[in-house]
Amino acid sequence: MATSTDDVRESRRLVRMYSGDVEGRLPYGHNNQVLGHVLSQGQSDSRDLMNPWRIFFESWEAPASEQDPITKVITVESNKLREKWAPFLRNSSSEDRLDIGRSEPTMQGVVELVQEIAATSKAKRDNSRRGKAMNMFHKFCGTVDSHKSMLELIPEGSEYVSIFAGTLNVIIRASVNHERIAEGLSEALCHISEYILECRSELQLFRTKAMMELVADFYAHVFVFLSDTMDWITEKRRKRLLDSFNENFYKKFENQIETIRRKSDMIRNLANQSSHAEQRVTRLNVEELARDVRLGLTGDERRHAEMVYMAEKIERELSEGRKERQLLREDGQQFKQLADRLTSMLQDKAMVWIGDMRSTNGDLPPGFPFVQLLASPQQFQGFASPSRANSPSSTEWILEEIILNSKHLEDFFHRDRVRVGGDYFNPTKINPESLRRLSEWMKDKSSHLLWLEGPPIEADDIDNPITMLANKVMDLSEQSNIPVLSYCCEIRRGERLRPGNDTREAQSCVSLLCALLRQMIELLLPKFDSATDFSSSRLRSIDGSILCWSQMLNLFRDLLALMPGTILCVIDGFQWLGDRDTEPYLEELIQTIRGSQLQCLFTTTGRSACLRRELESTETMAIEMTDLRVDSWGLGRNNSWGIQE
16 A cells, blocks of 8 residues: 555656656657656746745745735745744654655645555544544544635745645644544644635635735634644643643644634635725724734744743643633633533443433423532532632742643653553443443542442453543543543553662552652642742652652652642552552541542552552442453443442
8 A cells, every 4th residue: 555655656757857848858849848848847846846845944935926925924934834844843743754855845745645654553433532533633634625725825825735735734634643642633624724715705706905914814813823823732841741631732822723714704705895995894803803923024023922932821821720720710601511411422332321220210390410520519519629829928920830840750661551542432332321420420529439349351441441431431520521540550561660669559649649740740830939949859759769759759749739629530450559568658638638629539450458458348339240241341241240349
């Protein structure tokens, strides 16, 4: 498959090179010369035939237009975008780096890249997060010709097409190994393309100067979005948060996507105007439309505008964070959303439960909930205030600095164990009475701990029904914007023990706590006052060994005081961590969790002596499976398993 694609690329390049050569050598009017002219159209420079990526490595300035200032703006933004391209590519890991020897900065190159990624994608199910992202990338590829047509309406449009397509290639390649980013980026690109498709038909009829100015302005904002995307990914690399589940790409860029949508509205509105008065209204709307403060600026003005933009961004994120937390404190809307989603899932997939319950309990009362796996709004507790401004030792902290000072924690756990992949949970395999019991625990303010104890089994994560149950609870919580801490514990064979860790169990205990600490730091507000010490020296004292357990646990307690009053914490595979040496540490962790506002769910496939000692019988549910064959646990299997108290 790859060889065939390479052959097609090489053939296409040879045709273009030959066509350009024929056009220059043969006399005007010769049949081959005419054919060469047609085939070489769109190549503004013969050097592009040999090196189509030249524009990203050499300086380029579009010819200045005396009466078209907005075209000058898109030139500035395209150059800003182009300048970031080479450093972005150079600083990418080998897995995330675009192979420019096998790709081209063309719209067809974007399509071929997505096809190549899909052919080798790890996504095995269309309803997985990675599968959904690839579906949206494919949908976006169906619109690339519209982008090409619109950009070529602008003077020097072919250069903008190359910059746009080349940047898409490198960003898509950088995102596909990080499912959260791929999902958000593909969604954003699809939304932008929807706006383009709505405008394209009007452009065929109204190719006026005013329309071209709006198109140039539209793509200037698109280029700023792509530039900011590259900066965002670069920053996440620096902070080592590319695979963070607390980072929502689309939400970060939602305001920019909305601005781009409004720009497309202006294009459609201009096309719909038929009278001079209506055109005047449109012109005023365009002038009044808020523009990115950085647009078109260079030099010192650009640097100043970047500072203003970043300050506004931090304040906006701070305001949004406070608003979200206030919403949680007032009425627990996110918990309602989770209950609705879970109920919908049960209605779609578990109608058999209704028959089972009716046969057991008689007719269901009106409005009977299938399951309510969350606390009610009345039972949702308030947040511990992150501000201690009245304390004489209170310090103002910036989240960016804390994240950078703690990025070494990523070395001590595996980010892919924060959430395991797969979407194989089947609710019809669970006894509804068991979920009812789980629901009661979630609503019980007096109980913050619950252990779902399954029988010992050996299976991959996606074949482990207990792990998939925990994963589904996390997914639904995330969809409802409920703060979630999670980790799927394991004993990784062949992993080198760090100094201070005498056993794999000890190292795995450190991995669990470091994973929780890192996630908690990500949940902090962008800026806050606190007497807690988040200095670099304190965070750097955590060296990944069990010897610094007390420092980690103290930091864990300090962070708990700054968290939302009720957070769902899901720890799977806790049974792997216990041995004679580690159990005192685990007991300390459980006792700390018990004294906090965390709603902590432990799920195991096997017995945990530590949980058995630390948890009451009312905090434990034993899971019994009717068939322990691995091939009976997946979706669409006939065998069922249930939970019994």
